[in-house]
Amino acid sequence: IDVNKGAVPIRALSCQNAHGANEGNGNIGASVLLMFVTCLSHTLIVTDDVELHEMEKPLPKHQVRRCILLLKKLLYRAVCLDDVHNATKNGKDQNSNHLGLALISVSSKVMNDLYSRSSRRLLCVPKLWIEEDLLEQDIRRCKSHLDYTSLLASPVCRICPFLVSFKRRLQLFERIVTTNRVDIQGSNEQRNLKRGIMVKVQRGRVLEDGLIHLNNLGRNMRQRICVNYISDVGTTESGVDVGGLFKEFWTDLSALAFDPNYALFKVTEDSLMYPNPSSKFVHGGDMSMKLFEFLGRILGKALYEGITIQPQFAHLFLSFLRGDHSYLHLLTDLSTIDKQLYNNLMFLKTYEGDAADLCLSFTVANDDFGVTEQNLIPNGADIEVTNGNKRRYIYLVAKHHVSDRIKEQSDAFTRGLWEVIDRSWLRLFNEPELQVLISGASDGKIDVPDMKANSKYTGGYSQLDRNVTRFWSVVSSFTPKQQADLLRFVTSCERPPPLGFSSMNPPFTIQRVGIMRDGDKLPSASTCFNTLKLPTYSSEKVLKERLIYAIESKSGFELT
Template sequence: MSGAEEGSENPLRCPFQFFVRTVSTGPSIVMTGYPEETVKSVLVKIAWVTGMPLRELRVIYKGKQLQLEKALVECGIENDSNLNIVGHLRSGLYPAASRSVDYLLSLLAHASSNTRCACEALKTVKAVSTRHFSLPGFVELFAVSNAPAMLASFYHSPRGSGTRQLAESCITNFMSCARAKNWQSVSTGVVMEFCKQLRQFGRGGHDHLYLSCRKTLGLLLNTIGVSYDFGSVERRVSLHDVFSFVPELVDALLVGLDNNKRCWSTITTPSSEEVSDLTIFLAPLRNAIILQKQLLGGFVIGDDGKCSVEKEDDQLLAEEVDYLRLVFVRLLSKMDECFRCMAVCLAGKESGWTDFVLCPSWSEYLSILKDLYDTSKVFDDAEEMFWTVLRFHKNMLSALVVGFVRRDGDHRWVLDNKSVTNFECRRHLAMMLFPTANEDFDMFHEMLIDRSQVLVESFEYIRRANPESLRSGLFIEFKNEEATGPGVLREWFALVCRRIFDPRRVLFVACPNDGRRFYPNSASKVHPRHLEYFRFAGRIIALALLKKVQVGIVFDRVFFLQLAGLRVTLEDIRDTDPCLYRSCKQILEMDADFIDTDALGLTFVRELEELGCRKVVELCPNGKNILLNSQNREHYVDLLIQNCFVTSISEQVSNFAQGFADILSSSKLKQFFQCLELEDLDWMLHGSENTISIEDWKAHTMYKGYKESDCQISWFWEIVRRMSAQQRRILIFFWTSVKYLPVEGFCGLSSPLFICKTAESSNRLPSSHTCFYQLFLPKYPSIAVMQDHFGVITQEHIACSFGIS
């Protein structure tokens, strides 16, 4: 507490007027005393008013404690003097902490009145606070004392730099102690008090010590949270205290975004600290608003668009809630502007840049958008505003995700509305779920495969292998062949997948309308090890995705949905079983009266043929006695679909999923497939369905030993133009071991293609290094000779494994 006195020229006759302020309890108390009164009598009055025990109070004047029996005038008190009335902040639970805080207050009071002793006093304050920080109750009592205000005053006082530095050291020391794991839960109050005092005394957001304290406060809020249990007696910090930091954080972020928008090439703002600080302070406020909505049944939005709530204890006021909504609108609008400028830059329209790349500072946009996403869920109609902006800037958002999201980031929120993403974005997020491979060559899994036994031998190798070694790398060699390396690996994937999904092996069924599309065969049990083969198939497909090899097959929707943990509906079986789809649609669309006549004679059973025998399966308990009618037909159709396409192949799907999860992770399996649309997985597994573009092919081909103007190169492209689409695919496979191009075309390959001049005789056929995408072309004397030679190698049975790697 502190007191001040006023008097006239005759102190024995005129009364003193005391202004007594108890820190953190409210306004000052006005009291009257007389010069001839003893110090003790004045303290009795103060004790009566404040409720503090008399034995805990004493008066400090000019660094000295006044004796209780002396009169005020005898103590030399003059007009406009400042007195410090200090009380032991004693609690029955924490007597030791009370004495320690009391001692610190006396040191600080002495330092404030005696400049020469200030440095030594502050050194002692730092030492004592460090030693006693762990005392039970010390941090709480220190926070409600006048000590934080006094230290902040020292830091911002015009005293010598030594005093300022020592005060800063004391405060910094408190921040370090507060961040310690064992004391985070009790330190929030004292850190908040330092933030308030430093902001009050200093330059706020421009002072490095204030920013450091605010950062510490944010870390504590992020670690232990903020109490917003309305009506609770014990709170770590007030919601309104947390809210008080938001305007300055928002303003700093908006300035940073404006700077970033104006100067893309050099500016690195907004900083990650500015973004993370705002996120940390907004999070507890969002949670408080959600809780208020639950307790109050929602907010009332007036004609002016502002929120209306009744104030209860520690609830946020309507003005504060409305301000947070305004913050959302302002930041979303600013992000819209930034996206537009980003698009201009990437289009090469600004400053003539035609080879522009993502600016590193743009990575903070994703953090801002994540915060806006979380905030959008708090306010009505905010979600639609948010997704509308992102939908308009889908390509820019996707570029940010592909450019900056790594395995340690959590950006799945983007997929809550897949319409704001493109294929590259969804593929990137899905592939980030694969664990990082150990690229130690010693960890590679080696396989020596006989081409005539490629499926059986590959099955045994992969089945027994440790998943970690499979992820690290596969080293494939075919018996009696010299070729090794990535080209052979790509060819091996194509051969194995062709055999796994061959319908004659009864593991998978091809869709009637699309022979590339497969789902598990419910009759696969005719194969004695069918479930092991499904697990093997899961590993192979996961490895193909991991190694970015297009294998030429795709999944049917009913298979994809089950891997994603989603329900199969009638519309999902349209391509899987067109006949059953039409029958079910007819049942649902028939006249109700006709259905109720039992003209169809259907009950809740399914008849099927299994291993040459007819079998009846009840769709539900006692299904054979439940007649189909207009009331239960939707339920009948649903049960029929679940039995045909879910229950009947559940074991097969489960084992395939387990094999896939061996390479990925069991906890991320559903998440992987939920990241993607079925079409995305089609492109990742099968590759491009587009006609091969010769211009794209030429644009991604380079020459070694030849020049583009050489006649052999001109003849080569002329021959390619005359080829059929199938011959072109065979030539690319011969050249690269790439059976199916990526969806991006040639630019999606890991490197350009090369045509290399060789000294081989013109009687020799072309050869290739498939690992390095190199085609070795002898110097043929005429286009006719070259055409004959390419006619040989573009026969599919010859092209396979004809090159070297």
């Protein structure tokens, strides 16, 4: 594995065959390692997280960490140091041997499984997975959308993206999306902003108007969308949309569409959302699928425009969004949506008596506006659960609740999502990382020092101005809810970008507004340019009172 000691590329490792002849240069160590990693891969299939963490099966956790280090070095050597990309590009892959390729494949499978488990409950410190500076130079060399997307085909992104730091993968995703958006929509900076699709929205009918105007756009959802708000009294609100009105509309639309009271989603005990299995009984089958496709497009457009939105999704649903839902962690996923059923299945799994005494059959009860019984296998009601088949029963019950009952809704959602965001772009991330991409940091708290360090000042303000100093003192004293309201007032988004305020474009800006008396003006905002227009109030107390009044008024662009 050490490139300084072993000159043979990992893909070219070979084994000694049964007749004593070598396939290339025989390597007994590689054969043993392949056997060990293959056995570990198969063992992990039937090992749940409780066994891995609490019972330390199949290996003690310190040995698991040693395996992670070993396999990380192997994969890094195979995909980065052995020049796989150039060998394939030049058509000279003839030096590869079955053992070496199998070792790379099964090592990647084990590492992806362990990385996924570690994302739920840490197996090791995050930096243990990372190879520093990986892809940094490659990203810097890229100039166009095609250049950035070509990196997705690199061996490290296809086989082991976890070797690349999360921040660098976020940067790559952001550059892929931004360059594609500029190609399609134009930009203010290049003075070639395109007209886009005009949409009129009444404030009291955000969801209904959004569904009417936008649900049939399909791939055209990537185009620029310009919003004109109609007030409750029927007048067009002031404000020209160069991005801010759209962000406000999309944030409002997301909040309404993902509201659990709309019966499209259910929430876990931890307030994480997943598709409601009964949604088709509430909205009708065809309408339910149409709504889920629309919600997928809403999320896709938010990711495409760099808008962070509120919904926090359950791990099992995020797996569907990535396009490669894993059936290896069904029990762990079940524990997040139905802890009582999970505990019952775990009791059965570890039950040392005769499972037949529990009088179970291969059926499951669904509570969709009335309890109905469904067979898990053909004639399941006539097949009793025994010690010999209880593992199959446990798997099928978990699969029914975690996958089968929400698969139709999840498929409709991802159809809409993938019309806007290519599936390959999302495979850079595991489930918790994808959630950060959607809604920023999980706690939603605003890093005030980061916000302050990356802010601009115009109109006569500077970082040392006493009014600016008072402003940051007030923001630091705000509750998290007030800080989120302030951010939404200025930017239309109440969560900061996943990469922090340094990636906000345009940057958070404070503009000076001169006044004679404190009652002359309230703070106002230009959300298209992320600009807060802050009057020169006489004291910190007045500034705080007026700022809170402005951000809590929710009066749209008609506030003066």
